[in-house]
Amino acid sequence: MKKPARAPFIATAMVVFVVAFLLLCIRSDWRITAQTSLQITGHENHAIPLTEAAKLTANFRASASPGSVLGETFGRDAIQSILNQPNCVGVRIYYGRKSDSTPVLVLVGVDATSSDLTAGPLDETGFPCPPFCPSSSPLNH
Helix, strand or coil: CCCCCCHHHHHHHHHHHHHHHHHHHHHCCCCCCCCCCCCCCCCCCCCCCHHHHHHHHHHHHHHCCCCCCCEEECCHHHHHHHHCCCCCCEEEEEEEECCCCCEEEEEEEECCCCCECCCCCEECCCEEECCCCCCCCHHHC
16 A cells, blocks of 8 residues: 655645744734843842852853853942932943953943943943952852
8 A cells, every 4th residue: 555645744734833833923922033122110120049049150150161250249339320320220231351351240320211321330340259259158159
């Protein structure tokens, strides 16, 4: 006996899958492209438990090269100067790299539309860890 051809079945299944996927995207108003705008109030809750924070930092340390910068400390006044500018509702932290390849964090205020407030204070000169690391923090063990 001759076996039935599978190619038409596979082609039909693929068409059904693609159509269903596209309908799901449209129905759910899901965007394939990345979201580019964000409305924030400054009152969003970003808190996580210490156990989760410790796990996240441990994961990073496990993949970091020896001597890598693990974090930075910024003084209260530096952060407050960003937050005190008009229309500032939060702080964005960019990853940066100095010309000698040392990683740094760049802090900038953001407004309610999540736009960078680049005309205001910008911070980068945090104290890197290492060498400025706490010895007893669960985030650094």
